[in-house]
Amino acid sequence: MELVSAVSLLAILQFSVFGLLVGRARGKYGVAAPAVTGNEHFERWFRVHYNTLERLIIFLPVMWLFGYYVGQYYAAGLGCFYLVGRAVYAAGYVKDPSKRGIGMIITELPIWIMLIGGFIAVAIAWAQGMS
Numbered sequence: 001m002e003l004v005s006a007v008s009l010l011a012i013l014q015f016s017v018f019g020l021l022v023g024r025a026r027g028k029y030g031v032a033a034p035a036v037t038g039n040e041h042f043e044r045w046f047r048v049h050y051n052t053l054e055r056l057i058i059f060l061p062v063m064w065l066f067g068y069y070v071g072q073y074y075a076a077g078l079g080c081f082y083l084v085g086r087a088v089y090a091a092g093y094v095k096d097p098s099k100r101g102i103g104m105i106i107t108e109l110p111i112w113i114m115l116i117g118g119f120i121a122v123a124i125a126w127a128q129g130m131s
Helices: 002-028 040-069 072-095 101-130
Strands: none
Touching: 002 040, 002 072, 040 072, 040 101, 072 101
């Protein structure tokens, strides 16, 4: 599961970089903590970071379960697709929030593939264990 581990670390690194960019935007646009509103450009970076957290809490466990029950190569490949989606999402959202759609689709697709595939694989493994 080394590949799944590597993609997990990359996802956490990406999230951390987004957090640093929020901090930079906070200083650049003069939004003092603990405020999370006040400048539209800061708010865009803040939403990118927060939305990434919302997806990360789902992405990591489904990738690990999918990797375990289906295969680490498939999970890592889908995980890389997710990382690209998050980067596209961030670039689109910061430029113009209405441009976040394609990045969101690229992000959600691997999550749903791994979630549904994971359910199926666990059910198969459970059924085989019952017989």
